[in-house]
Amino acid sequence: MMPEGGMIVPGTIHPDLEHLVDEMPALDLSDVPAMRLALDGRAPRRVEDASGTGPSLVEIDGPAGSPRVPLRITCPDAAGARPRAAIIEIHGGGFVLGSAADNDAANRELANATDAVVVSVDYRLAPEHPHPAAVDDCYAALLWVAGRHLELGIDPARIGILGASAGAYLAATTALRARDQGGPALACQALLEPVLDNRCDTTSMQQGTDTVFWTGALAERSWELFLAGNRLDSRTIPARHPNLTGLPPTYLTVNELDPLRDEGLRYAERLRTAAVPVDLRQWHGTFHGFTMLDTAISHTAIEALHAAMSVALAAQSTGQTA
Numbered sequence: 001m002m003p004e005g006g007m008i009v010p011g012t013i014h015p016d017l018e019h020l021v022d023e024m025p026a027l028d029l030s031d032v033p034a035m036r037l038a039l040d041g042r043a044p045r046r047v048e049d050a051s052g053t054g055p056s057l058v059e060i061d062g063p064a065g066s067p068r069v070p071l072r073i074t075c076p077d078a079a080g081a082r083p084r085a086a087i088i089e090i091h092g093g094g095f096v097l098g099s100a101a102d103n104d105a106a107n108r109e110l111a112n113a114t115d116a117v118v119v120s121v122d123y124r125l126a127p128e129h130p131h132p133a134a135v136d137d138c139y140a141a142l143l144w145v146a147g148r149h150l151e152l153g154i155d156p157a158r159i160g161i162l163g164a165s166a167g168a169y170l171a172a173t174t175a176l177r178a179r180d181q182g183g184p185a186l187a188c189q190a191l192l193e194p195v196l197d198n199r200c201d202t203t204s205m206q207q208g209t210d211t212v213f214w215t216g217a218l219a220e221r222s223w224e225l226f227l228a229g230n231r232l233d234s235r236t237i238p239a240r241h242p243n244l245t246g247l248p249p250t251y252l253t254v255n256e257l258d259p260l261r262d263e264g265l266r267y268a269e270r271l272r273t274a275a276v277p278v279d280l281r282q283w284h285g286t287f288h289g290f291t292m293l294d295t296a297i298s299h300t301a302i303e304a305l306h307a308a309m310s311v312a313l314a315a316q317s318t319g320q321t322a
Helices: 016-023 032-039 098-113 133-147 168-181 203-207 216-227 261-273 296-314
Strands: 056-060 068-074 085-088 116-121 154-164 188-192 249-256 278-283
Touching: 016 168, 016 261, 056 133, 056 154, 068 098, 085 098, 085 133, 085 168, 085 296, 098 116, 098 296, 116 154, 133 154, 133 168, 133 261, 154 168, 154 296, 188 296, 203 261, 249 261, 249 296, 261 278, 278 296
Parallel strands: 085 116, 085 154, 154 188, 188 249, 249 278
Antiparallel strands: 056 068, 068 116
16 A cells, blocks of 8 residues: 655656656646647657558537647447447646647557547636536537537446546546536546645655656646636645535546655545545556556556446446447
């Protein structure tokens, strides 16, 4: 068991990862446009798409008065029984970096491993579009997928949501909004190394001054850019929401050497207290973003995600035909 508040000790990186630390990009959020240019096309773990078939691209209506929301839809390569499950995937990037296209290869792996249609959301980024723009875009994607389940060939009872890092914040917030507003029921949520609390006051956050790839200072800066002075309420920050009952079964991961570790552990405990089924995976010797690297421990973590989502989505089948 990885206790909340455990020390982040330099030199305890997993053996699979030690020699690859330098492959992680050096992040600087003092100049976001420059950082985007520096990262353009760079991903430490690039898996070639052997099928040669890219995702389908669509644009959907967003909130009133907002731009349309681009989606990337990836179907499994093999023909399968219909209707299929669906996974709404939300990329990370500290609210300010990245795009849905960055995860095309990973989403094809996900679609094939789970036999699900994966819908990736190209939400608006801060600081140009601060909160709640990204949340609105992700919720619009959920409404669109559920409303077009026949067209997409999916079972509306088997829609899951997946996000990593800041994308996990957006996934968690979308799940809360769907519950609070009587929106589509989610079969599961997967929150990977999640961003959940803007207070940045946990022990792991305070110790995360020199952690690999993501630090406490970067976390604080990303929240500043995302919130842009907007007033907080209980719907804005998952860790501060007073009521977590009725949320979908949750797969949640934390990394031992990650400033975000303790807020993930706290959220998992609160979900369990609210009688939400939680599958908590704690990866020892790992840092934020380690699954981007081509290592045995990274592949183990990805395979565990695929297996958990397959089980969670299969459990909700209605047998409806498209």
